[in-house]
Amino acid sequence: MGMIRRGAKASQCSGVAAKPTLFDFDQACTCTRDNGRRNINKPMKLERVALIVAVLALICVGWSSIEVRKVQARLNRMTVELPQQPLPNGSGGSPSTNLEERLKKLEATAPSPGLFMSAVQLHFAKLYFAGEARNWDLARFERGEILEHLEVVAALRPEEGAVSVTGIMDAFKNTQLVALKDAIEVKDRGLFRDAYRESMLMCNTCHQATGRPFINIIMPTNPPVSNQRWDATVPGGK
Numbered sequence: 001m002g003m004i005r006r007g008a009k010a011s012q013c014s015g016v017a018a019k020p021t022l023f024d025f026d027q028a029c030t031c032t033r034d035n036g037r038r039n040i041n042k043p044m045k046l047e048r049v050a051l052i053v054a055v056l057a058l059i060c061v062g063w064s065s066i067e068v069r070k071v072q073a074r075l076n077r078m079t080v081e082l083p084q085q086p087l088p089n090g091s092g093g094s095p096s097t098n099l100e101e102r103l104k105k106l107e108a109t110a111p112s113p114g115l116f117m118s119a120v121q122l123h124f125a126k127l128y129f130a131g132e133a134r135n136w137d138l139a140r141f142e143r144g145e146i147l148e149h150l151e152v153v154a155a156l157r158p159e160e161g162a163v164s165v166t167g168i169m170d171a172f173k174n175t176q177l178v179a180l181k182d183a184i185e186v187k188d189r190g191l192f193r194d195a196y197r198e199s200m201l202m203c204n205t206c207h208q209a210t211g212r213p214f215i216n217i218i219m220p221t222n223p224p225v226s227n228q229r230w231d232a233t234v235p236g237g238k
């Protein structure tokens with residue numbers, strides 16, 4: 001049966017009337033080599049078209065994947081760059097302007113000299129009760145704290161208008177604070193009281209000079225805190 005069919009098809013191939021249709025694959029395959037060439041052409045065209053379409057599709061896929069990668073790279077760069085955006089001052093944001101902006105912000109958030117002055121006030125009051133109780137170790141400590149805090153104030157506010165805060169501070173450090181130190185070292189309460197009063201006058205001199213006569217320091221009447229001992233465990237001195 002197969003033999004008969006193959007024979008019939010072979011005769012069709014050679015015949016003009018029996019031209020194979022475009023989709024007659026079976027015929028193309030069963031035709032003999034010689035006269036099949038011409039007939040194979042049409043199905044081959046379809047294959048070529050399919051091949052070209054496939055190649056085009058591949059090119060399209062490749063191209064779009066490259067594009068996607070490009071967009072991804074751009075997005076990555078943007079997310080990395082975003083936190084480094086300059087401060088919103090609209091000045092173009094060069095590194096120097098950024099530094100200036102940051103410095104301004106730091107200055108704006110720096111602690112007020114008044115904060116350190118309040119600490120000076122507390123240490124100055126404690127110093128008085130330490131001296132009165134002849135607790136020279138505590139007096140030495142409190143004097144040191146006053147000096148440290150005054151130095152911070154001078155650094156934070158070197159000038160007050162035309163007045164040199166640093167200059168007055170240096171005078172204070174080199175005179176009254178030295179007299180206090182000497183009195184403490186020789187453990188002399190009389191000298192201590194004198195030096196303390198002189199220091200207090202200097203506090204107010206600077207407040208007046210810097211336009212704050214209303215900050216008026218006086219001799220303390222009560223201890224600044226109730227939870228600290230003023231007298232020394234080992235008493236000594238005059």
Ligand code: HEC
Pocket residue numbers: 112113114115117118120121124146157160165166168169172199200202203204206207210212215217
């Ligand atoms: C060289 C100048 C100078 C000297 C010396 C000085 N002060 Fe002041 N003090 C200032 C200035 C300036 C202020 C205002 C600070 C501010 O504007 O925040 C001030 C503020 C103060 C305040 C007010 C703080 C507040 O915010 O309530 C007190 C209290 C004070 N000083 C105590 C003292 C005492 C106590 C001494 C001496 C041991 C002293 N000061 C020595 C310059 C000085």
